[in-house]
Amino acid sequence: MDLKKVLEENINALSSIGSDPAGGMTRLLYSDSWLEGQKYVQKQLEDEGLNTHYDEVGNLFGRVEGSKHPEETIMTGSHIDTVVNGGTLDGQFGVISSYLAVRYLLETYGKPLRSLEVISMAEEEGSRFPTAFWGSKNFVQVAERGDVEEIEDSTGAKFVDEMHRQGFDFRDVNKPLRDDIRSFVEIHIEQGSVLEKENLQIGVVNSIAGQRRYTVTLKGEANHAGTTPMNYRKDAVYGFSKISSKMIDRANEIGNPLVATFGKVEPVPNTVNVVPGEVTFTLDCRHTDSEALKAFATEFEEEVNNVATELGLEADIDLWMDEAPTPMDETVVSKIKDAAEKEEVSYKVMHSGAGHDSQVIAPFYPTAMLFVPSVNGVSHSPAEYTELEDLTVGVQVLASALYELAYKD
Known part of the structure; x- marks a missing residue:
């Protein structure tokens, strides 16, 4: 052959x-x-x-x-x-x-x-x-x-x-x-x-x-982009940016084989002149060690809640995949x-x-x-x-x- x-x-x-x-x-x-x-x-x-x-x-x-x-x-x-x-x-x-x-x-x-x-x-x-x-x-x-x-x-x-x-x-x-x-x-x-x-x-x-996948929704307050001072805003996208930046930095710090991906981000109302009052985003994190994966996922959940508290946002965290x-x-x-x-x-x-x-x-x-x-x-x-x-x-x-x-x- x-x-x-x-x-x-x-x-x-x-x-x-x-x-x-x-x-x-x-x-x-x-x-x-x-x-x-x-x-x-x-x-x-x-x-x-x-x-x-x-x-x-x-x-x-x-x-x-x-x-x-x-x-x-x-x-x-x-x-x-x-x-x-x-x-x-x-x-x-x-x-x-x-x-x-x-x-x-x-x-x-x-x-x-x-x-x-x-x-x-x-x-x-x-x-x-x-x-x-x-x-x-x-x-x-x-x-x-x-x-x-x-x-x-x-x-x-x-x-x-x-x-x-x-x-x-x-x-x-x-x-x-x-x-x-x-x-x-x-x-x-x-x-x-x-x-x-x-x-x-x-x-x-x-x-x-192993994989853990999340869908997270942050809810703040939509408002006019020109008339709402920065210190009065409840900007959901800002909350997301703080979370994603912190966790990607942590993933780089921990190193291989951990990977973390914020693959989907949907702001609402998603228009140029409105402070986004809501954002839904996903996290896909993976590791070959169960305890290491769990530790990173726990740190992520804590970061979501901390940022939500800091910025006056509501947070809904849905862990919809948990594969060892x-x-x-x-x-x-x-x-x-x-x-x-x-x-x-x-x-x-x-x-x-x-x-x-x-x-x-x-x-x-x-x-x-x-x-x-x-x-x-x-x-x-x-x-x-x-x-x-x-x-x-x-x-x-x-x-x-x-x-x-x-x-x-």
Whole structure:
């Protein structure tokens, strides 16, 4: 197999499904293009001789039984849904890499001792409906039916109706959690610029950062910009500026791996000649250490309340996401490091600042990830790009890691 050529062909073919006239790709959960994409992957799996099936919600599996330990499964995969106007690598590169790595192993070494299974998860991005990790959360049986029964997309299409339209349904809650999975490995583009800047070929992920996300509303008093003296104002935007400046300075002071982002700011009335009487803003903060993340978040909440008191504002703080950091399994991390060394490629052990299906799976099964570089760190964009040579190296390292896990007794 000419791995580089076959990899390029598969990326191009799958990227044509959901190709967006506005640029990039749009392939959203339970859309027609999503189902077409899953069927494309299913055909590739079946062409390699893997037995395929879907679970109730639309996760796709392709499996080859182990010759000696069929009851022990080594799993690999990712997701094929995208963001709106996304790139051609996020998610689907992990799925394509997984089945090509398995294909290479079967052609080179024959049947594995342990079963090999590829998963193409139904959804990870949360781009169509206000839910995320629907595929992996159902796989590990933590998805809640009540979270999606009433939700709809931006067009008014209901989640449940669209799921049923494509032939899927809620999972059977009486089914036991699978006990055969010994390891899960996910490959992904980095979505950052660390590997590129350090001129490295592979990132071996040993943890996924935890996240806290807030929406905060400060309420002051809207008033005339020309007739209201500065010392009489209750300027909500001024309050925001003090909070954001202080907390960004603190994040820089604390340093990596903490990151803090004030990504959305909406002043009211948002006009040139009125003192803003209200502002709503968001904070996204992330860290690989639970206590450090909690400490920064607590400091942020205290700063909001202190500034509100100082300026005579009302503050409403909504913590709407609180995801703990997720460590990867040390043994699986070690296997990926060994694979990188065996393939004689440069690598570093690093954390992931972005969320991935692996963080949902890791509490249940031994899990680890590997990254390939992203040019300029761009992702979730039509400009998302990784050199084909780097993508190919990633598949080779993935195959080598799977060999260690599935073929060695």
